[in-house]
Amino acid sequence: xxxxxxxxxxxxxxxxxxxxxxxxxxxxxxxxxxxxxxxxxxxxxxxxxxxxxxxxxxxxxxxxxxxxxxxxxxxxxxxxxxxxxxxxxxxxxxxxxxxxxxxxxxxxxxxxxxxxxxxxxxxxxxxxxxxxxxxxxxxxxxxxxxxxxxxxxxxxxxxxxxxxxxxxxxxxxxxxxxxxxxxxxxxxxxxxxxxxxxxxxxxxxxxxxxxxxxx
Numbered sequence: 001x002x003x004x005x006x007x008x009x010x011x012x013x014x015x016x017x018x019x020x021x022x023x024x025x026x027x028x029x030x031x032x033x034x035x036x037x038x039x040x041x042x043x044x045x046x047x048x049x050x051x052x053x054x055x056x057x058x059x060x061x062x063x064x065x066x067x068x069x070x071x072x073x074x075x076x077x078x079x080x081x082x083x084x085x086x087x088x089x090x091x092x093x094x095x096x097x098x099x100x101x102x103x104x105x106x107x108x109x110x111x112x113x114x115x116x117x118x119x120x121x122x123x124x125x126x127x128x129x130x131x132x133x134x135x136x137x138x139x140x141x142x143x144x145x146x147x148x149x150x151x152x153x154x155x156x157x158x159x160x161x162x163x164x165x166x167x168x169x170x171x172x173x174x175x176x177x178x179x180x181x182x183x184x185x186x187x188x189x190x191x192x193x194x195x196x197x198x199x200x201x202x203x204x205x206x207x208x209x210x211x212x213x214x215x
Contacts, residue, residue, distance in 0.1 A: 011082045011112060014119040015060065021122040022047060028168055029139050031131040033068075034118045036096060036111070040068035042131060043118070044138055045079070056080065064138070065095070071130065083112045127176070136177035140169040146195040148202035149178045152212050155190050166192040181205045 010016075022030055028049075034041045044064040048054055058080040066074040075095040077086040086092045089108075093100045098107065127135065137144040155164035166189055174182040174193040184205070185191050196202065203211070 009082070012079070012116050012119055014116075014121045015079070015081055017121040018045075018119060018123065019047065019060065025123055025125075026168060027123055027172055029135050029172055030123045031127060031135055032118060032120050032124075034065065034115065036114060037098075039097075042066045042068060042071070042134060044134055046138065054078070056085070058082075059085075066134065071134065083108065084115055132176045132179075136173050139173035139176065140167075143197055145197035147177055148196045148199050149174070149181065149193055149208065150196050150201045150203045151194040152181075152185055152191050152208055153194060155192055163190040165189040178205070181208060184209065 028047045046062045
């Protein structure tokens with residue numbers, strides 16, 4: 001990774017507030033708009049899991065910049081409280097359309113300074129359809145194409161007899177992709193939502209409710 005920075009001055013002043021708000025609302029992933037060199041992007045910010053390996057001791061969250069006009073084109077990195085870090089300057093320049101000769105320290109400092117003005121202080125729940133799909137694709141981190149909900153099932157019980165709870169990743173994914181269905185089952189944390197990468201497997205809320213009631 002490029003741009004290791006150990007400055008003491010906090011550049012991303014909103015980031016601690018955002019991470020705390022995500023924790024309070026029980027979300028590990030968020031999205032917000034970003035504009036750089038007159039082009040629009042969607043930023044996906046994902047908190048690290050408890051035992052997940054970080055690229056730096058200063059890393060606070062993973063970030064992915066997605067082109068607004070081509071959501072299949074993105075660049076990934078990580079963020080601390082001071083800078084955004086990318087794998088290489090070459091990748092950065094290619095993605096953002098920057099002349100490689102300008103890829104010096106000031107360029108990345110300038111990029112982070114611009115980025116600092118786009119980080120929200122809290123997680124806003126009202127997302128557009130594209131952002132909801134992007135969050136749903138990335139929330140669980142396994143199969144990004146599994147976005148078609150087809151069932152809701154119980155998770156069984158632990159060895160001590162207490163009920164297993166659905167993961168926060170599955171919870172966030174269901175809220176993003178199937179908000180109305182999620183509301184019907186949200187209070188019962190022993191239930192998990194199942195998704196397929198085949199659109200023909202998808203079922204309506206009514207169908208899933210009927211299947212669930214027959215069990």
